[in-house]
Amino acid sequence: MGEPTHAREQTDWWRTAVIYQVYVRSFADGDGDGTGDLAGVRAKLPYLAELGVDALWFNPWYLSPMKDGGYDVADYRAVDPAFGTLAEAEKLIAEARELGIRTIVDVVPNHVSDQHPWFRAALAAGPGSPERELFHFRPGRRGELGGEHGELPPNDWPSQFVGSTEPVWTRLADGDWYLHLFTPEQPDLNWAHPVVRQEHEDILRFWFERGVAGVRIDSAALLAKDPALPDFVPGRDPNPFVDRDELHDIYRSWRSVADAYDGVFVGEVWLPDPERFARYLRPDELHTAFNFSFLSCPWDAGRLRASIDTTLAEHAPVGAPATWVLCNHDVTRTVTRYGRADTGFDFAAKAFGTPTDLALGTRRARAAALLSLALPGAVYVYQGEELGLPEADIPVDRIQDPMYSRSGGTDPGRDGCRVPLPWVAEAPYAGFGSREEPWLPQPAGWADYAADVQAEDPGSMLALYRAAIRLRAAFGDGPLTWLPAPEGVLAFTRARGAGCVVNLAAAPVGLPAHSELLLSSGPLDDAGRLPQDTAAWLRA
Known part of the structure; x- marks a missing residue:
């Protein structure tokens, strides 16, 4: 499509924005087939405008076999038919912008789907082929206990699904192994290959050309790997697959692409070292990164203050705004977490049957909403947080999240925070859709949280969020x-x-x-x- 021709406002809107996270599959079902879609989102744009948000961040809506909720992408230039079409995505971006709402899309650069054309070509081409150089294919290794014929995986790296004991290498019939830090259906890309880098820069341009204002980068610290693929030794630096220095050259190159469109990046960067974290936010790299310290912090005044101070201090040297997040599509919903004895969040601590006091959790979640919206920086609101939705218990036979299966059934997974939203209390399936049962079951009493009921109640969670977002300008920047x-x-x-x-x-x-x-x-x-x-x- 050539160079960008549309005008862009040169503003720093992202420094103070309220950004609403849309998990399309569970937001609103426009065609009634049980799966949320872009038609559903378009129909709810007036609701989002009334809520007062500045931008929408969409989890992946691309063509995908959905082995990991769409984070296994088969084609970045196509919208999955379950959600709609590319033309509909373009309409959604434009219609939202007419209401003053910008769009942020998700990219998943660490890996693709095993159904991606590149990986299918790599499987067909065989060992030693140029097609396999786009991924991490290796022969097996020998060990003291065997492996004369390559039966041992190339290294011992741990899975990035916390609690998973399954290997991150899968062996093919031709003897080669391939790396996947997540599921076997998500082969890791080789970011040392120039074709991989060029393709992702082209993908960025493709979506900026279609009017998106920003890009959220999934697993942003995982892309680069030590080419020797050494074993993982806890505590040894540098880590062979997390936060490698080569990443910064990648993001500097991306930044030059974004700057041509006045585009914005937000990185998913889980790092314990504040100085290493801040490197991603230097003026020529990412604009913002998610603040997981605040998200995982217990409901404790001293620890919250420390988290706030640390966050602001680590952003100050690079002049980047902080982001404040209470919940997202991967973590336990806020009202449930704050009603538990342990009010922090840790993937490793998730378990079935954890008791919670929802009345207590809701009271704390209301206070936390005002706290987060009063802090300097940008705020992310996960869909349904403004309705005070709790974490749902999903029947075991309906769980779809691979975290559950890869943990051997001990981790309940993330589906409990992904249950389709309730819109109209008296409508079928609480107004999510009209014809088919939603892809995840809505628990009993879900209609009590419906947006139409809350819109008429001045004491509701929805009323609180609407008022807070409207008044938030009083705090300034x-x-x-x-x-x-x-x-x-x-x-x-x-x-x-x-x-x-x-x-x-x-x-x-x-x-x-x-x-x-x-x-x-x-x-x-x-x-x-x-x-x-x-x-x-x-x-x-």
Whole structure:
């Protein structure tokens, strides 16, 4: 399509945006076949505009066998027929933009589907072929316990599905093994190959040409591999497949593509080292990265403050905005997590039958929403969080997430946060679709959370999110200043004079001096104090 001809606004909208995550398969079903689709999203654009979000981030909508929820991509230039067509995606991007809502698409550069034309060609071409150089094909190795004929995998790298004990190498009938850090249906690409790099830059241009404003990069720290493929030794640097220095050259090249379209990147970067994390956010690399420290932090005032301070400190040297996330398509929903004895999130700790107090969790989730929306930077809202949806228990025979099977049935997987949304309480399947049962079952009582019911209730979670997003401009884009506060209480102001107080202590607390109560996550007590697990926005 040549050079971009459409005009782009040269703004830093992404620095303070509220971005809504759309998991298309579970958002809204436009044709009634039980699977969410782009027609469903287009029909709900007025809802999203009324919510007040600045952008939509879509999980992969590309052609896929759906072995891992669409993160096994067979063709980046085609929309999966279950979701619609490329023309419909273009209409969605344009219609959302007319409402002032930008679009961010997901790319999965670490791997492709085993049905991708490249991998099918590699299988057909055989060992030693140029086609196999686009992936990580290797002969087996010998060991003390055998392997004379290559029966042992090339190395001992662990799976990136936490809890999985299954190998990351699969052997073919011709004797070669291929690497897949996730499922066998997701072969890893060889990012040392120039064809792989060129293809992904072309994919970026393809979607920027179609009007997307940004790209979210899945597993952004995994692409580059040590070419020697050595065994994994915990604690030894550099890691052979995580956060390798070669990655930064890749993202600098990507940045030059994005800059031509005023495009924005957000990286999925799980790294414990703040200095290493910040490298991805240098001015010529990614614009933003997800903040998993805050997402996984327990409901504890001291630890939340430490997470906030650390996040802001690690972003400051590179001038990048922080992002704040409470939940996404991979983690336990907020109201459920905050109602448990352990309020943090850890993939390794997921288990069936963990008890939760939903009333407590909902109260905390309401306060957490005001906390996150008051912080400096951008905020991501996962679909259904604005409805206060809990994690759903999925019957074992209906679980589709490979995390469950690859853990040997011990990890319940991620389907519990992916249940199709309830839109209309009195409609079939709570208004998600009209004809077929949804691809994941909706639990009993799901209609009680329906958007149409909440829209009429001024005390609902939906009403709180709408009000908070509308009022959020009162905080501006300036820094955060902590205020003196009792133990268990978080209190801060922002540059424009608005402030936030969150009470995580056991007793009610008085509010600091203010001229106006802008919003609170729950009612104040009879003495005008802020109860436990409640947040308030104030004008100084």
